[in-house]
Amino acid sequence: MATDVETRLDSRLTVGEKIPVKLVIPVIVIGAIIPFVLGGYATFQGTLIMIYAIAILGLNLLTGFNGQFSLGHSAFYAIGAYTAAILVYHLDWPVYVTIPIGGVVCFFAGFLFGLPALRLEGLYLALATFALGVAVPQILKSSHLEGLTGGVQGLDVFRPDVPAFLVDNFGLTMDQWWYLIVFVVMLLMFWVAWNLINSRTGRAMMAIRDNPIAARSMGVNASLYKSLTFGVSAFYTGIAGAMAAIIIEFVAPDSFTFQLSILLFIGMVVGGTTSIWGAVFGGMFILLIPNFAEEISTGLSYAIFGVILILVIYVMPSGFAGLVNLLRARIKKIM
């Protein structure tokens, strides 16, 4: 079942590739300007897109780069979100601190889940992770944990005001402030992912994906790498979840149903597996396309979303990043 996740991109497995600075800098500049140009609602949407992008990147590290199938990443998203919410609600911790903590808690959760998952491949792993995604909301609302998680009623998360000097000097609003925080976190996470993928570790991860037996025989400690990747992937998704809890200012088991796992999965494939920046496109897709489908028809919005999804796969079977890579290769050939 190792071929479950195939690579469609070039598998040169380069190490130490340089970040294309010329491309990245304009993107950063544009990204930083957006909240000052668009209104509060659009900024809020942009923030959500970036949060999804981080979660999708996390999933992609696991599935796209390491070949482990997961249909249960909503579980880690939920754990990250609840970690943040519980720390803020019960212990009055500063929200900013809860973001990395949400990630770390998820790292351990992911690593531990990754251990038994080692024995499972392909479909079996898909089922096990799917089960995790279904089980976590149930556990969250279980009467045993009600005192901690707020049970079915969920928990409110209060955000502190924007630091005064930023309001006074720049007139920064809550939406802009959090957009910028999420933006910086996202850049950081993407940069880390880039370095990880282009390192020896990244090479090992991909070798395990492409040919686990060969990788093992070449001395790669597949078990360790796979569990670690699970942890890192959960870390990314947990960071996203923690930030989502803060942005939405509320967590409830209904926010983290397995539909969320499926959305993240869609975002990953549509954005392009084995692509880092494709995650941003995936985030846009899962946030904006359902809204677009709804505008066409309210009753049939899911059906329209489904049709769009299938058409997108027709046009770009390897996702958006795959399409762009293909076009780039074509253009290079012509020139």
Added chain:
Amino acid sequence: MDLFLQQILTGIANGAIYACLALAVVMIYQAIDHFNFAQGEMAMFSTYICWAMIAGGVPYWLAFFATIVVSFVGGLAIERIIFKPLHNAPVLSHVVVFIGLIAIFNSSAGAIWDHNIKTFPSPFPSGSFGGLIGLHEVGMFFVTLILLLGIFCFFRFTRVGMAMQAAAANPDSAELVGIRVGWMLALGWGLAAAIGAVAGMMIAPIVFLDPNMMLGILLYGFAAAIVGGITSPGGAVAGGFLVGIIENLVGTYIPAIGSELKLTVALVLIVTVLLFKPNGLFGKTIVTRV
């Protein structure tokens, strides 16, 4: 003791639901070497077609068999129209297409037939054996066994069945010996859709028909198929009954868990089974070569 017996019987009744769907899951796995995540929604849609025919005055059995035929053709068409062009796309993309299909079937069923629950008739007499297990559940049990026998004979004794397995297991070699692999895939889809339709029509009288009828059941169906062994139709049926019974007993006799965490525990058990028997209880071991 009475409670114990009743829970076992209810477990078997629920198990029959899971087993029926698990058979459809195994069927398509034999054909395409992969799960069809849209299986549940396809079965739901087939059941609605049958319901609409019966509501329109068609006698039950006529509607029943007509639905099987329609579903077979529908399954065939989905493979030919939607999946054939994507033959070379990565498997992950296929999964996304399955998700697209789920959304399409679920949403259209709601739009066409609304979201209120519908009563679906049972072909078996109403009533029960002493309040212990309904006659419909018993009938369903036998329908599942008949399906199982049919599938077993199909793969074991017919040329088409064997060709289909060959096409799924080793498409290139199959092509070389003259099997039309593309059509085998389509045939597998058609058969799986037809079995799914039977499962849907058997399940609907118990749980009532609505667009989300299969939402919870499909997970159990997959679990049953995997626990039993995805390559083994008999294993899938056994897996279905096993999951049904375990789930009920755990919910009844472990107070800390109760009904609240019943599903969670069932899933943990399944994962545990997989850890010790990665190919399921009755599945064949697959050897991978470098």
Added chain:
Amino acid sequence: MNTGRKLAITFAAVAAMGMAASSALADKMYGPGVTDDSIKLGNTMPYSGPAAAYGQIGKATAAYFDKINKENGGVNGRKIEFISLDDGYSPPKTKEQVRKLVEQDEVLLILESLGTPTNSAIHNYMNKKKVPQLFVATGATKWGDPENFPWTMGWQPSYQTEGKLFGAYIMENVQDPKVAILFQNDDYGKDYVHGLKEYLGDKADSIIVAEESFEVTDPTINSQMIKLKDSGANVFFNVSTPKFAAQAVKKFRELNWDAVFLNNSVSNSVGAVYKPAGLENSKGIISLMYYMDITDPANFDTEPYKKWSAFMDTYYPDGDKTSAFTAYGYLVGQTMEQVLKQAGDNLTRENVMKEAANLDLELDMMLPGIKIQTGPNDFFPIEAMMPVEFNGEKFNPLGKVVSVN
């Protein structure tokens, strides 16, 4: 809840200002989303996903606004523009959609958004932004808290209230009661159980002999029913949505369980529950109602029913006339219409909220004696219900309207 108190004070001050303004006659005062000839109202509903059946409520309300726009030219000469968006019952999506409605579409208020977790996600936001969150379509108790959340108001009797009324019914009518409860494992199910327990007080532990929950993803509730019967209870209290309620009725009979069957109003519907489960099986079920049973043939000749039926045929022809949801949406539409009428030309958010808290309304489809009443300290519009027994065809009233107060 410091912010809450601050809000309450602001609200009082603003309300006083509003009063002053309305006395200055003919002065038109408009909040966001209002012009001389239109009023924009926002709403979120699960039109897709597992909770999509509730979407009918939003469609019925939209149809009602169509009707008054066409027949009366809207309210006080202003057409109602009802923008209803899909949130798929996902709290983050609700927040996104409501922010769109408030900040981009600039609606005057949010009306009848459905679901407890979804409304919880916007509860603070609405109160911080001071946008009315009116007549939320959920029965949680937290919507009636004017001191801390002066911008949020419920509509239907709260689930807890109904739970309490059932408690009262049990204590009055059943000798030596032993209660078994089946409930959906979410906020709605737990609120009912909570209400019942609150009413029973110290005796709750001895009277309630079994509680079983189920998940909406469970295929059947048969295992739970067997356990409940095994407890030897003589009262069965069913707190589940229509699909599972129908299963419960069927299984209840199949088990030959000799107990009083109490059914929550959420699935007290002939078309959606009793007919699928079998009318014969449903005989003797006791429930609480507050508006007319639209599936009862005895009502078909009454004026209110005819009016409603004509409305459905003209403005919501694909709507299900046997679903209580469509009547619900129609009634909430009427309540909103009344609030806007009372507000006159002073259509600021403050004044609309003030008028919402100043209702004394009898709607013709409500059962006799049940009114929609609110006040500055009473944010629970409907608090009374009528116990009824289903006789296989229709509901027979059992005694008088009851309320907890």
